[in-house]
Amino acid sequence: MKKILNDPKDVVSEMVDGLVRAYPQYLTQLPDTTAMVRSDQASMVGKVGLVSGGGSGHEPSHAGFVGKGMLSAAVAGQVFTSPTPDQIYAAIKAVDQGKGVFLIIKNYSGDVMNFDMAKDMAELDDIDVKSVVVDDDIAVEDSLYTQGRRGVAGTVLMHKVLGAAADQGASLDELDRLAHAVLPQIKTIAVALSAATVPEVGKPGFELADDEIEYGVGIHSEPGYRREKIKPSKALVAELLGKLDESGHLDSQHQYAVLVNGMGATPLMEQYVFSHDLLDALAEKGIKPAFMKVGNYMTSIEMAGISLTLFDLTDAKWLDYLNYPVETIAW
Amino acid sequence: MKKILNDPKDVVSEMVDGLVRAYPQYLTQLPDTTAMVRSDQASMVGKVGLVSGGGSGHEPSHAGFVGKGMLSAAVAGQVFTSPTPDQIYAAIKAVDQGKGVFLIIKNYSGDVMNFDMAKDMAELDDIDVKSVVVDDDIAVEDSLYTQGRRGVAGTVLMHKVLGAAADQGASLDELDRLAHAVLPQIKTIAVALSAATVPEVGKPGFELADDEIEYGVGIHSEPGYRREKIKPSKALVAELLGKLDESGHLDSQHQYAVLVNGMGATPLMEQYVFSHDLLDALAEKGIKPAFMKVGNYMTSIEMAGISLTLFDLTDAKWLDYLNYPVETIAW
Amino acid sequence: MLTTTQTIAWLNNFADKIETNKAYLNDLDTPIGDGDHGSNMVRGLTAVKATLADKSNADLTTVFKATALALISKVGGAAGPLYGTAFLEMAKASKDGVTDLGILLATALAGLKKRGGAATGDKTLVDVWRPVLTAVHADRLTSTVIKTAVERTKPMVAKKGRASYLGDRSIGHLDPGAVSSGYLFTALLETVVQS
């Protein structure tokens, strides 16, 4: 493991410290926590608070999306480990303006349970709390009997849509309805070229040979659905787009938002080449994205790879939400 | 070499195509070139054009900084290879509004010569062209007899300052004076953990052992001034800041802008930890940055490492320029 | 009747076992999880040890509650709320006057199942808690009971937690949470049941 770090145990506290001190105009750290709330207090007055978070290692998620028009607070857990309820609770309390607080949770046992406990704690203070559990990763088949799908890069689009609506004064119930309408329309699938190394673990979550890739990996090095020899970008696009098409027919009559997301170590050069092939493949299906973003938004430390998110804009207002101006570090 | 690409020969044309199609609101590609001009034509009217560029492989530089308030156009060369005069000339012609065009060049033989040839060509069309050659990398000692210092991440700050001034109506001569006043105040130094692989070359520019780092490398895998065992982030900060201090005394009475720049494969996690140590070290010298940014701005494909830029804000207006709002993909 | 002294000895012993096996638990969590179960648990148990240092004169409820809060606020991930809830439930029960180990553990298990939604056979720590509880009720907790329960998670297909993403490929691996619960009950055996 070769990383720019001090003691691996301190990575999260040092990272949060560096982040909030570099960007005091956006973020304020709650004392004795790794919860970061929006510095622009005025922009939150009279509005529903939006809290997201999860394990660290996904930077710029989630603190990079805190700011006017997007999240009110983000809570950073240990690396690849959900934050604890006390920290989430502190964030909820800090952003509540009497209009309630909405939580954006990714579908992992840990995240769901910790956010649920925080919700229980906040409700004892008479703070209204609702939430959505994002589960956009179609690599894992959904089933009533299992944990279900994982929440991955599509979460960033959920932040954006809800952030715009909250900023425009949506109520807690309206946000809840919006979130659950948006939820099934966001789908993501990834391909990895190498795994991430958690600093405290010191070695990669899995090993891929010099010429191997794996489809369907999660953002914590969760294994995917197939391993094979590396292929040209065009073929990777075909595989990932094929999976998305299977999971919900792509329709040239629909409007789509597209997120091409770098997993950490993959340079923009490759992400743009992938986007070129993607746009060609979509064009063949008669689809031209109504909205597109390319870059590192939901990373997995220094994993190499790309995830592809398609968001079916079944409500025209959602496109406005995506284009709504924000003031954040990373959107 | 494991990369998401098709034929390495096509990487630049495919990358540029993916980029401009993903972001049509920002970028328009000039036909048969890899020059990208600002889509928002109206924002350029009556103003001096600002053209930057260089070899590809530094994404989001330079096209990521094209947009209202920043660059008018960016020209992408082959990977790590200056663009050719005809392409630069095409960009100059496309952005000229009768007020002249200012070129931001990084100090490499190739870039300087190709931009000079383009300038010659534009001057035959009676377009006024002036330029600045950015040479912020203090790893290389300056001397009358050599090429001098390289231009690296500090170039992004030069784009920002000149972009803000141009947007506010500065004349070509004013921009020229501003650029040359800013130039000596921007200083950068880097540390690498691994080298970049140029797709057409297929292997890294240099090899570092699993526990080795190199100080002072350039953005094209140019070798640095010392190789040694990896050290904690705190020690890396001490080394780099020490070099910057040597090259121009850091003064607690001055205002500084700071850019912590990821070289490509180094995750934000490490960049934030580095920032934490940096802010501590600066605080010990009585310095609190007036402006700071952390992220991948001037990369070297998938090189791992960080560069540190300090910009001595000897004129208070420069801070306003840095904070001036822009509409770009990557600032 | 469970006493404060016993409980503190139990938890300190548990903490030692977790510390000793940190790397092993991380390793177990690598093929079917995210490789952090050992690190997570160590973080929590270090805090538990610290908070218990001055609790030798406290009542059982205080001990359980302090343990729960330390776990909840330090472990994170899935294990934090699960172990935390278990001890929080025991704190609540002891506050209501319960001191019987069997009843305490039964309350804990109920809370744990509610929190995580896991049933028996889902390849989670529930698969250790369930048989251990039965043995405690029958006054027959032995290290064999614990080991067998832990081992039985190996052939199971995970239905909850990160391992569930693997489907059938989770077969053939011990569940890390089951192993850490194994240490919890081995510690119980060494400090409470056998004494």
Place this chain on the structure above:
Amino acid sequence: MLTTTQTIAWLNNFADKIETNKAYLNDLDTPIGDGDHGSNMVRGLTAVKATLADKSNADLTTVFKATALALISKVGGAAGPLYGTAFLEMAKASKDGVTDLGILLATALAGLKKRGGAATGDKTLVDVWRPVLTAVHADRLTSTVIKTAVERTKPMVAKKGRASYLGDRSIGHLDPGAVSSGYLFTALLETVVQS
């Protein structure tokens, strides 16, 4: 007197040598540059070959100019403007009626030095052009002259181009641009001087 036919043969031969040695030139450019000199030159010479395909009836000026424009627009980097300027200067001179090889090369070298600012001994292609020019003027160009000139760049400290960032560490490496210019003049020898 240099003819169109000779010049096209010269440049095609040069293109072949560059193609054959692409990897070698990249390798030379790796320790003291950025590893692309071979790729850059191949891109340019492929374009030169293509543009010369229909120039057999053109005049010398047209041949030089087409070569210059192909090099300028395709090579990029440092080599593009340098080689491009050299051929552009030869185009200008031939337009003024010059057909003498020695004078043409002298004009080219002057342009090349002006463009890049390199002096003799700076470890650039100038260090091959200079002695070759002297030999051409004395009617004594041999492969030994070329090889010696190329080899002499090895002990030099680079003062221009990327290799200059290395200072003393550039010692012991051939200059890639000197090597590619070596091919240019070997091709000249094979097609023009010896014929």
